[in-house]
Amino acid sequence: MDPSASPQAQTVLDWLTHLPDRGLRNKVASGFFAGYSGSAAVESGKDFATQYRDVAELADRTGQFPAVLACDYASAWNADHAPTAINSDCDAELIEHAGRGGLVSVSVHLPNPVAGAAWRTPLPQSTFRQLSDPATAPGQAWRAELDDVAAGLRRLSDAGVPVLFRPFHEMNGDWFWWGNQDPADFSSLWQRTYDYLTTAKGLHNLLWTYAPNCGTADPTAYWVGRAYADVVGLDCYTADPSTITGYEKLVELGKPFAFTEIGPGSGAGGTFDYERWVKALHERFPHTSYFLAWNSEWSPARNVNGAKLMNDPWTVNRGRVDLTATPADNPPVVYQDFESGTQGWSGWRLAAGPWQVTEWSARGSGSLKADVDLAAGPAYLNKVGPLDLSGDTVLSVDARTAEWGNQAGGTRAKLYVRTGTGDAGSWTWTDSGAVAVDTKATRLTVDLTKVPDRAHVREIGVEFAPAAGANGRSAVYLDDVRRGGLLAGFENGTEGWTGQGMAAGPWAVADEGSAERRTALKADVEPERGPVQLRRTAPADLTGATVLTVAAGTAPWGNQGSGTTARLYVRTGTGDSAGWTRTESAPVTVGPDGRVLRLDLTTVPDLAHVREIGVVLTPAPGTTGRTAVYLDALTRWS
Numbered sequence: 001m002d003p004s005a006s007p008q009a010q011t012v013l014d015w016l017t018h019l020p021d022r023g024l025r026n027k028v029a030s031g032f033f034a035g036y037s038g039s040a041a042v043e044s045g046k047d048f049a050t051q052y053r054d055v056a057e058l059a060d061r062t063g064q065f066p067a068v069l070a071c072d073y074a075s076a077w078n079a080d081h082a083p084t085a086i087n088s089d090c091d092a093e094l095i096e097h098a099g100r101g102g103l104v105s106v107s108v109h110l111p112n113p114v115a116g117a118a119w120r121t122p123l124p125q126s127t128f129r130q131l132s133d134p135a136t137a138p139g140q141a142w143r144a145e146l147d148d149v150a151a152g153l154r155r156l157s158d159a160g161v162p163v164l165f166r167p168f169h170e171m172n173g174d175w176f177w178w179g180n181q182d183p184a185d186f187s188s189l190w191q192r193t194y195d196y197l198t199t200a201k202g203l204h205n206l207l208w209t210y211a212p213n214c215g216t217a218d219p220t221a222y223w224v225g226r227a228y229a230d231v232v233g234l235d236c237y238t239a240d241p242s243t244i245t246g247y248e249k250l251v252e253l254g255k256p257f258a259f260t261e262i263g264p265g266s267g268a269g270g271t272f273d274y275e276r277w278v279k280a281l282h283e284r285f286p287h288t289s290y291f292l293a294w295n296s297e298w299s300p301a302r303n304v305n306g307a308k309l310m311n312d313p314w315t316v317n318r319g320r321v322d323l324t325a326t327p328a329d330n331p332p333v334v335y336q337d338f339e340s341g342t343q344g345w346s347g348w349r350l351a352a353g354p355w356q357v358t359e360w361s362a363r364g365s366g367s368l369k370a371d372v373d374l375a376a377g378p379a380y381l382n383k384v385g386p387l388d389l390s391g392d393t394v395l396s397v398d399a400r401t402a403e404w405g406n407q408a409g410g411t412r413a414k415l416y417v418r419t420g421t422g423d424a425g426s427w428t429w430t431d432s433g434a435v436a437v438d439t440k441a442t443r444l445t446v447d448l449t450k451v452p453d454r455a456h457v458r459e460i461g462v463e464f465a466p467a468a469g470a471n472g473r474s475a476v477y478l479d480d481v482r483r484g485g486l487l488a489g490f491e492n493g494t495e496g497w498t499g500q501g502m503a504a505g506p507w508a509v510a511d512e513g514s515a516e517r518r519t520a521l522k523a524d525v526e527p528e529r530g531p532v533q534l535r536r537t538a539p540a541d542l543t544g545a546t547v548l549t550v551a552a553g554t555a556p557w558g559n560q561g562s563g564t565t566a567r568l569y570v571r572t573g574t575g576d577s578a579g580w581t582r583t584e585s586a587p588v589t590v591g592p593d594g595r596v597l598r599l600d601l602t603t604v605p606d607l608a609h610v611r612e613i614g615v616v617l618t619p620a621p622g623t624t625g626r627t628a629v630y631l632d633a634l635t636r637w638s
Contacts, residue, residue: 001230004204009162011323012103013207013230016256016289025313025553026320026593028281031068031105031292032058032299033261037152038075038087048090054295061301062310064317068164068290069097073152074109082119083111086145088152091159098161102318105164105209105260105292106156108149112177113141122180129185132192146193150201157205165206166260167193170213170235171222183222190224211235211260212246219246223253226410226438231289233260237298239268241280251287252412254436259291263298270297275305278312335638336383336481339366347381347461351473354381360477362398362441367479374405374470381478382461389417389448389483390455392638396445396482399437399462405474409467413437413476415444417451418459427458434465441479448483487613488536488550488634490521499523501532503626520632527558527619527627534631535614542570542607545636546600552615553594558627561620563589568597570604571612580611590617594630601636 001013020027035051048071059065071094075087086108094104112119114127122128130136134143156163168190174180178189197203210229212219214236223229232250236259251257264272274293281288293300293309300306310317336343341356345368353370361367372379389395399413412434420427430451432444444462448454464476488495490508499506505523525532542548552566569584571577585599597615601607617629 002198002204002206004198006157006160006162006205008160009205009207012162012164013256015321015323016231016258019256019289019316020287022593026316027286027314028288029067029103029290029316029321030064030310031070031258031290032066033070033072033292033295034090034093035295036072036074036077036083036109037090038085051295052090052093054299054301058299058301058306058310062307064310064315065097065100065102065319066293066310067316067318067321068103068105068292069094070105070107070164070292072107072109073149074111080119083109085111086148086152088149088155091152091155094156095159095161097318098159100318101321103164103290103321104156104161105166106153107166107169109176110145110167110178113145114138114177115141117177119177120175121177122174123177125182125185128178128181128189132185132189143196146196146201150197150203153197153203153206154201157203160205162205162207164209164231166209166211166233169211169260170216172212172217172219181222186222187224187228191228194224194228207231209233209258209260210255211258214238214244214246218249220249220253223409226254226436229255231256231258233258235259235261237261237263237265237294239265239272241277242284244280244284247285248433252433252435254438254442256289257285257287258289259285261294262291263294264303270302272303273305274300274303274309277309278305278314281312281314335483337364337366338368338479339364342368343383345381345383345478347379349376349379350381351376351379357477360400360479362479364479367477369475369477371473371475372464372466374407374411374466374472374474378463378465379476380461380463381476382459385458385460387457387460388455389451389457392448392454392483392485393635394445394482394484394486395448395460396443397462398441398443398479399464400439400441400477401437401464402475402477403439405472406470407438407467407474408469408471410436410438411467411470411476412465413442413444414463414465415446416459416461416463417446417448417457419451419453419457421453421456424458428452431463437464482637484635484637486633486635487540488521488631490519490632494521495536496538497521497534497536497631499532499534501525501529503529505628506534520630522628522630524626524628525617525619527561527623527625531616531618532629533614533616534629535612537612540610540613542601542604542610542636544638545607546602547637548599548601548613548635549637550597550615550634551594551630551632552588552590552597552617553630554591554617555628555630556592558625559623560591560627561623563591564617564619564623564629566590566595566597566615566617568599568615569613570599570601570610572604572606572610574606574609577611581605584616587618594632
């Protein structure tokens with residue numbers, strides 16, 4: 001990120017980074033393209049004011065204004081369907097949208113700066129390279145274009161509006177003059193553009209958005225480097241979003257991910273079912289921070305089930321963008337925290353270490369550190385078993401690198417598990433997938449449900465792989481190894497949960513209040529009746545667990561007053577229920593976004609004899625009107 005980024009830009013980036021981690025709902029921001037700027041004829045044959053009516057149409061037909069409103073500075077389109085000028089008059093609408101609590105995005109279908117060259121044909125390599133050199137005629141023309149772009153971005157900056165700025169989109173295709181270039185030449189032009197707008201023009205309100213096309217070439221082939229991009233995304237027009245590829249590779253870059261353009265595939269405008277995007281976001285792309293639907297025939301308002309996309313419980317629309325809210329609850333539930341020694345961890349292919357250090361930690365005061373030689377290839381920190389993770393469904397760790405050393409294109413890390421019996425040659429390796437890591441803590445996670453033979457874990461560890469060309473001595477760090485097991489996800493009904501004090505229910509419901517999958521436990525409540533209790537009364541053994549968590553929230557309707565408080569509890573003991581011991585968490589105020597309730601099990605007696613687990617939800621005094629409460633993802637952590 002720009003080291004001098006405005007506070008507003010930093011806040012938006014932090015919000016987008018953590019948005020997908022929210023507990024129950026409001027996990028992905030909606031977006032919509034308002035049109036090409038200016039009054040001159042555009043590609044669609046409509047001026048901006050006419051195109052902008054599509055925003056009102058979207059609100060009329062779905063009941064929602066988008067969280068992110070986008071416009072494109074390309075203008076004065078000619079008979080060859082090519083833009084010939086830059087126009088930023090749409091800034092007025094963007095500033096108004098931001099003033100109403102929305103976010104803003106600007107793209108530019110940039111005119112070809114080379115006189116006489118085709119707009120939809122990639123420039124020859126020699127000419128493209130000249131754009132980075134202001135001493136050449138193409139380079140001077142390019143700077144002139146950037147000056148016009150900067151004038152519009154300056155107006156937004158002066159208004160205090162941070163901008164998701166998306167230049168050079170779909171660079172991995174061959175339909176724009178900047179497309180299908182040599183990756184090194186493309187990165188060089190992007191970086192020179194970044195430097196010019198950020199340093200020379202002093203624009204520090206920009207969140208640079210790298211957005212290749214999906215279904216074409218490798219979306220990371222043109223990657224411009226972590227220092228030069230803040231958000232990554234894909235432009236996708238498809239009949240079946242579930243078949244999209246490239247998402248995982250972009251998520252691994254460690255930046256907030258977005259679908260920066262979405263719409264029906266070719267010829268499907270008017271008949272496309274946008275509920276397919278709802279399903280794909282939930283099931284295939286849960287780490288998406290925002291999507292941006294195109295206008296005209298691609299608009300959700302002019303296709304099928306656009307209202308379902310805009311009103312899905314996961315969708316954040318304008319009016320729900322609360323940048324001051326804590327977007328996620330990540331309870332510090334640890335299996336190994338490195339507060340006292342290396343706790344059995346060692347390593348190989350290290351320059352020195354590992355040691356327990358206090359110079360950095362994700363939480364607490366300690367972490368695990370090892371020195372590495374960046375030119376020597378991958379280095380490993382590991383703990384050799386045997387371990388039994390048969391009761392766990394997830395394993396995670398926080399990882400980072402030191403500031404020093406030549407990191408070149410950056411280091412990628414993966415958390416791995418090796419399982420099996422017999423000699424090491426027969427063990428099975430399962431990992432999280434490689435994720436870009438830097439000087440900030442990055443959480444690596446392995447889905448243990450995909451790991452065979454979890455009762456025979458022989459090794460857990462982290463592989464740190466420097467980029468080609470990296471050299472010099474550096475260091476890597478780990479902190480807070482977490483392991484947990486899902487106790488109730490409500491994917492198969494209520495799973496034995498009942499309740500007391502509800503108006504109706506509980507039921508297992510889909511697509512309303514799910515935290516991790518698509519189903520949650522729901523009960524209707526009437527606050528005038530007082531507290532509601534949802535519970536499961538059945539024997540359970542939580543021996544070895546240290547923390548219990550559950551996601552809890554309320555429906556967005558009804559008079560919420562000052563909010564509903566929730567407590568997670570367990571009852572333990574033997575004999576009849578009168579002798580059971582009740583231990584509960586501190587109260588947490590929950591709302592439609594959901595919160596994670598956390599109960600410290602180290603204070604709970606007799607965990608081998610858990611008799612009941614439940615949540616008490618207490619409406620604030622004076623709250624009236626029927627509403628609903630939800631639970632999901634009851635998880636025990638060791």
